[in-house]
Amino acid sequence: MLLGVDPSLRGTGYGIIRLANPHPATLAQGTIHCPTTWDRSRCLAKISHTLREVIREYRPAVCAIESLFYAQNLKTALIMGEARGAALAAIAEEGLEIFEIAPRKVKLAVVGYGAAQKIAVAKMVQRMLGLVNLPEPDAADALALALAFAQEQGRPALSAPKKI
Amino acid sequence: MLLGVDPSLRGTGYGIIRLANPHPATLAQGTIHCPTTWDRSRCLAKISHTLREVIREYRPAVCAIESLFYAQNLKTALIMGEARGAALAAIAEEGLEIFEIAPRKVKLAVVGYGAAQKIAVAKMVQRMLGLVNLPEPDAADALALALAFAQEQGRPALSAPKKI
Numbered sequence: 001m002l003l004g005v006d007p008s009l010r011g012t013g014y015g016i017i018r019l020a021n022p023h024p025a026t027l028a029q030g031t032i033h034c035p036t037t038w039d040r041s042r043c044l045a046k047i048s049h050t051l052r053e054v055i056r057e058y059r060p061a062v063c064a065i066e067s068l069f070y071a072q073n074l075k076t077a078l079i080m081g082e083a084r085g086a087a088l089a090a091i092a093e094e095g096l097e098i099f100e101i102a103p104r105k106v107k108l109a110v111v112g113y114g115a116a117q118k119i120a121v122a123k124m125v126q127r128m129l130g131l132v133n134l135p136e137p138d139a140a141d142a143l144a145l146a147l148a149f150a151q152e153q154g155r156p157a158l159s160a161p162k163k164i
Numbered sequence: 165m166l167l168g169v170d171p172s173l174r175g176t177g178y179g180i181i182r183l184a185n186p187h188p189a190t191l192a193q194g195t196i197h198c199p200t201t202w203d204r205s206r207c208l209a210k211i212s213h214t215l216r217e218v219i220r221e222y223r224p225a226v227c228a229i230e231s232l233f234y235a236q237n238l239k240t241a242l243i244m245g246e247a248r249g250a251a252l253a254a255i256a257e258e259g260l261e262i263f264e265i266a267p268r269k270v271k272l273a274v275v276g277y278g279a280a281q282k283i284a285v286a287k288m289v290q291r292m293l294g295l296v297n298l299p300e301p302d303a304a305d306a307l308a309l310a311l312a313f314a315q316e317q318g319r320p321a322l323s324a325p326k327k328i
Contacts, residue, residue, distance in 0.1 A: 040328045044249055045256035048212075068242050077238045081245015082252060085208055089250035092209035164204045 001027065001060035003096065004146030005051065006138055007087040009079055010034050012047050013138030016058050017146045023130045024150065027058050031138045040079070044086040051087055055094045063091050064149035064161065067100035088164075099161035101148055106141075109148035165191065165224040167260065168310030169215065170302055171251040173243055174198050176211050177302030180222050181310045187294045188314065191222050195302045204243070208250040215251055219258045227255050228313035228325065231264035252328075263325035265312055270305075273312035 006013040015029040032050045034043035065088070071077035091098060104114040110124050122140035125131070128147055135143060152161055170177040179193040196214045198207035229252070235241035255262060268278040274288050286304035289295070292311055299307060316325055 039262075041252050041256035041262045044253040048253035048257060068239060071238050071242065074235050074238065074241045075232060077241035078232050078235065078245040078248070081242040082249035084242070085246035085249025085251075086253035087249075088205050088246060089208040089212035089253060092205035093212060098203075098205045 001058060001062075002146040002149060003055065003058075003060040003063040003091070004142040004144070004149070005063060005065050005087055005091065006141040006145060007047065007065070007080075007083040008138070009040065009043050009083045010036060011138045012051075012083060012087060013136070013140070013142035014051060014054060015135075015139055015143035015146055016054065016060050017129065017143065017150070019150060023128060024147065026129045026131060026143065028054055029135055029139045029143055030054075031136050040082070044082060047083060047086040048090040051090045052094060055091065055096065061096060062149070063096045063098045064145040065098060065100055065164075066106070066145065067102045067162065069103055098164050099149060100164050101145060101152070101161045105152075106144050106148040109151045110144045165222060165226075166310040166313060167219065167222075167224040167227040167255070168306040168308065168313070169227060169229050169251055169255065170305040170309065171211065171229070171244075171247040172302070173204065173207050173247045174200060175302045176215075176247060176251060177300070177304070177306035178215060178218060179299075179303055179307035179310055180218065180224050181293065181307065181314070183314060187292060188311065190293045190295060190307065192218055193299055193303045193307055194218075195300050204246070208246060211247060211250045212254040215254045216258060219255065219260065225260060226313070227260045227262045228309040229262060229264055229328075230270070230309065231266045231326065233267055262328050263313060264328050265309060265316070265325045269316075270308050270312040273315045274308045 012032040016027040017024040107116040108114045125140045176196040180191040181188040271280040272278045289304045
């Protein structure tokens with residue numbers, strides 16, 4: 001079982017898949033919404049708490065997350081970093097191995113095009129997982145991470161996901 | 165009781181003080197050391213875990229942390245942000261109220277000079293708390309945050325610490 005997670009302060013996406021035929025099974029997926037009226041620390045606590053609950057329910061062994069990415073400026077980078085830290089601390093405390101994949105590689109693996117748009121990713125994720133409904137954008141990104149990680153596993157390790 | 169915390173990936177300082185006469189009492193202080201050989205996620209888990217343990221032992225109600233600060237570049241900002249996020253999530257989950265204070269104001273409050281050097285801060289912290297030994301630099305910064313927050317509490321709220 002694989003957890004994909006796409007952390008951000010106001011909308012952290014997550015998804016848990018299990019490899020199966022004819023397509024991987026989606027065990028859980030969702031977005032941790034935090035209203036803009038909430039204090040930052042309250043959002044971080046909710047991110048940490050929700051991911052811990054999901055992990056304890058399904059017990060995935062591995063987590064895939066985007067590698068350190070571009071941010072518009074230092075303040076944005078710090079705030080994005082805080083959301084990642086809240087997520088990663090909870091995931092690591094639950095004993096999962098965590099791997100980073102570059103955003104470009106995720107899109108390449110799922111859509112076949114490294115600069116694919118968000119909606120294209122969501123649609124391909126829906127098709128690859130046989131989901132009835134289009135997943136929310138943040139949850140779709142998290143599921144795409146899990147799918148991309150699963151694909152990478154079967155390949156030569158020239159540019160393997162990096163354990164962090 | 166007040167918790168001061170100065171998060172960083174490899175050396176997070178913390179300190180818990182209680183206001184008392186002739187000087188505040190130091191209940192706990194230390195540095196969460198994480199060797200450079202450790203994966204980032206292992207450090208984040210240790211930061212989160214250690215702070216939770218310390219909080220559960222002493223039950224402070226309030227936490228003081230530096231406000232979003234300068235970072236050299238985006239990558240540094242993301243990594244600093246991750247350490248902050250791991251710390252803040254654990255502290256907020258334990259129910260503490262968290263306040264940010266600008267680094268300059270901490271130095272001003274403790275040393276009387278906004279651009280004071282680290283060693284000057286540690287020496288003043290040692291004197292103000294009546295400590296036998298000079299605290300480690302990261303722990304000293306955390307104790308300085310708690311002391312500065314305690315001082316701000318008694319003042320007009322022109323530039324009060326910001327709840328986050």
